[in-house]
Amino acid sequence: xxxxQTENETLVYARPESLTNVSTHYCPGCTHGIAHRLIAEVIDxxxxxxRMIGVASVGCxxxxxxxxxxxxxxxxxxxxxxxxxxxxxxxxxxxVITYQGDGDMASIGMAEIVHAATRGENITVFFIxxxxxxxxxxxxxxxxxxxxxxxxxxxxxxxxxxxxxxxxAELLSxxxxxxxxxxxxxxxxxxxxxxxxxxxxxLEVQARGLGFSMIEFLSICPTNWGMTPEASxxxxxxxxxxxxxxxxxxVHPAVAQIKI
Numbered sequence: 001x002x003x004x005q006t007e008n009e010t011l012v013y014a015r016p017e018s019l020t021n022v023s024t025h026y027c028p029g030c031t032h033g034i035a036h037r038l039i040a041e042v043i044d045x046x047x048x049x050x051r052m053i054g055v056a057s058v059g060c061x062x063x064x065x066x067x068x069x070x071x072x073x074x075x076x077x078x079x080x081x082x083x084x085x086x087x088x089x090x091x092x093x094x095x096v097i098t099y100q101g102d103g104d105m106a107s108i109g110m111a112e113i114v115h116a117a118t119r120g121e122n123i124t125v126f127f128i129x130x131x132x133x134x135x136x137x138x139x140x141x142x143x144x145x146x147x148x149x150x151x152x153x154x155x156x157x158x159x160x161x162x163x164x165x166x167x168x169a170e171l172l173s174x175x176x177x178x179x180x181x182x183x184x185x186x187x188x189x190x191x192x193x194x195x196x197x198x199x200x201x202x203l204e205v206q207a208r209g210l211g212f213s214m215i216e217f218l219s220i221c222p223t224n225w226g227m228t229p230e231a232s233x234x235x236x237x238x239x240x241x242x243x244x245x246x247x248x249x250x251v252h253p254a255v256a257q258i259k260i
Contacts, residue, residue, distance in 0.1 A: 029229030078109025138224030
């Protein structure tokens with residue numbers, strides 16, 4: 001007679017409760033999905049899903065409300081910070097976030113984001129920077145790098161006629177109402193871990209009523225860049241990070257005391 005041995009299985013990962021169980025519309029290799037997962041994991045860990053209200057932008061991120069498993073509203077193009085301001089002021093006990101791309105936030109929505117930060121609105125902004133208008137065909141965006149080719153800058157961005165890229169983190173960090181403004185990247189495991197930690201800090205800033213917080217995520221766009229995902233990650237490392245250095249650009253003294 002033989003004795004059968006059983007081994008206990010350990011669950012090491014499960015879909016976060018704050019994400020819906022559906023496939024996304026994002027292109028293969030796109031790092032929107034990584035950003036979604038990190039945000040959802042932090043929300044679950046903080047136990048705040050029932051308090052969450054998200055504001056969706058216009059762009060590749062427009063269908064974020066299909067993927068996050070909590071209340072969401074849709075804003076007109078660029079107006080997510082203004083709508084989030086209204087939601088937070090009417091429902092101050094809720095946790096309010098915006099999820100925006102560079103075309104949405106740094107172009108048509110520049111006035112909204114600047115004034116929300118200036119007022120010190122107690123909201124959290126997640127900003128995806130992939131250096132182009134992703135949803136509408138890969139046109140030049142406010143974040144497109146000098147010399148970068150897009151469908152509307154086919155010879156490369158000419159700074160003499162088209163200006164320089166906008167560094168959103170540096171810009172918003174100069175405003176007195178900002179409490180926490182950082183830039184992270186989603187290109188490798190180390191930076192993904194650092195991005196998740198920053199998400200936790202940003203949401204803690206809001207939970208403690210410390211004011212405006214924004215995380216800029218450097219992201220890849222293989223389809224519109226015309227590259228493989230692997231080549232896109234290398235391009236981000238070699239081209240984007242030197243122009244958009246990673247780091248903390250504004251950390252209010254009260255925020256610095258938050259221990260994660």
